[in-house]
Amino acid sequence: MSDSTFKVGLIQMRSGLDPQANLAAALALIDEAKRRSPGVVELEVNEANPRARRCYEREGFSVVGRGVSPHSGLPTLEMRWQAG
Numbered sequence: 001m002s003d004s005t006f007k008v009g010l011i012q013m014r015s016g017l018d019p020q021a022n023l024a025a026a027l028a029l030i031d032e033a034k035r036r037s038p039g040v041v042e043l044e045v046n047e048a049n050p051r052a053r054r055c056y057e058r059e060g061f062s063v064v065g066r067g068v069s070p071h072s073g074l075p076t077l078e079m080r081w082q083a084g
Helices: 019-036 050-058
Strands: 042-048 062-068 073-082
Touching: 019 042, 019 050, 042 062, 050 073
Parallel strands: none
Antiparallel strands: 042 073, 062 073
């Protein structure tokens, strides 16, 4: 993440819930993040979560780096959406 950004939270969804409901919630959160930060939105996703990565890529995010989750210790992908 760049120096001029800050994290606003961690989102976790339980498995076993309706996948369409999860997708709708994720898309609503992405739209709100883009509304509040109209230039750039950055996020981290677990590398072992290809479904989430594809969702973010469909919404215009691209991988810009790698990291490690402080919560789980798992490898993460740093992703960025830029208006344009």
